[in-house]
Amino acid sequence: MLQVQNLTRRFGENTAVDNVSFAIPSGQMTGFVGANGAGKTTTMRMIMGVLTSHGGEVLVDGRPITADDRSTFGYMPEERGLYPKQPILDQLVYLGQLHRMTASDARSQAQDLLDRFQLGGRGKDKLESLSLGNQQRVQIAASLLHRPTVLILDEPFSGLDPVAVDSMVELLRDRTADGVPVLFSSHQLDLVDRLCDNLVVLRQGRLVASGSGDDLRAKAPRRHRLSVDPDAGWVREEAGVRVIDVAGQDAVVEFDDDDAAQRVLASALTRGSVHEFSRIRPSLSEIYREVSQ
Incomplete structure (x- = not known):
């Protein structure tokens, strides 16, 4: 269980995230939605420690999160963070080793993920040689490579074709079946409705709804x-x-x-x-x- 309690973040006079609290239950997918500028990416960055908060805290199983906890998370930022001129498989292996995987384990897991995204034969290609949609697939593979204990994904379905979306959905369901809590943001409401057990809605930095689908429908x-x-x-x-x-x-x-x-x-x-x-x-x-x- 991952919990966000009273998180607040300001940029100058602007309060981007205002006293936001919600839970991300284990083994479930939680959809994180809101208009552009609602505070979703800022909240995710605070969960991951990329941004410091000006109030509130993040808890893992009821205790304050640590750097060691975050090192086991899988995080996919909205902006791609991979190396465009480096071969795909080499950089995935390198990223796996940063997560304390052995080179052989990282290579095996990376190849499996590339195969599932129909990129198994492109491992020696440079990232920049791929289409934007295929670069997105590699970015997703990087976030899943080290078998994360929590997944925080910022617009993971952006730019994916229907086949890649189906592959991504299958991977996420595999992870939630193992008890991994998943938080993902998306503007694709049909996907949120299809996949999510829970919904968190932000508007202008404030929480306006959160809970399971059944709870929200009852309200x-x-x-x-x-x-x-x-x-x-x-x-x-x-x-x-x-x-x-x-x-x-x-x-x-x-x-x-x-x-x-x-x-x-x-x-x-x-x-x-x-x-x-x-x-x-x-x-x-x-x-x-x-x-x-």
């Missing part, structure tokens, strides 16, 4: 979909109802309480056929849009 507005004959326009006149959308026979509404829902259903049955009356389960991407407005 979301209780919306229902109603489909009736002959027309659903009458729901606008019902008490205790907030109409989100009406289009012919279909309506999306919010109810003040369960009594209002039952009244509307009873009214619909007296007016004609009811084809659908169901609770809408919001996606994590919809929850993000709701809380980040």
Whole structure:
């Protein structure tokens, strides 16, 4: 378990991260989302010790994080940090040795990761000879090479084609199955919704939502979909109802309480056929849009 408690970071008069707290549970993927400038990268850099904080702390299993802890983490910055003119496999082996791997173990693990990213035959090529998407794959391999105990990934899916995304997803699921906590930022909300057990949302440096998908959905507005004959326009006149959308026979509404829902259903049955009356389960991407407005 990795915990962020009351982290704060200022740049001059600007507070980039303002008293932010959340948890990254072991064996789960946590999506870190927010608009550009919301404070995600700054928070990740403080977790990794790249930036010092002006308040708060990072905990590992309930105790303050140490440099030794961070040396076991896998970190992928948004800006690529590899050597463009060095052969790919050589630099991965070098990075593995910095993480106290033997050269042979680092070479074996690097080759396995390159194979999984369909780059197995490019190990002797210089990084700069690869496309930007393939350079991103190598950057990901570097963060996974030493079998990290925690993964902190800043926009790992940026620039990846669908095949590479699938390979990345498979790798991350392998790591979480081993109990590794994963925090990754992304603007690709469909991927966040598809992959994440938890969501953390920042807006202008402040935490506006965090928790498991089920917890966040339970806090979301209780919306229902109603489909009736002959027309659903009458729901606008019902008490205790907030109409989100009406289009012919279909309506999306919010109810003040369960009594209002039952009244509307009873009214619909007296007016004609009811084809659908169901609770809408919001996606994590919809929850993000709701809380980040």
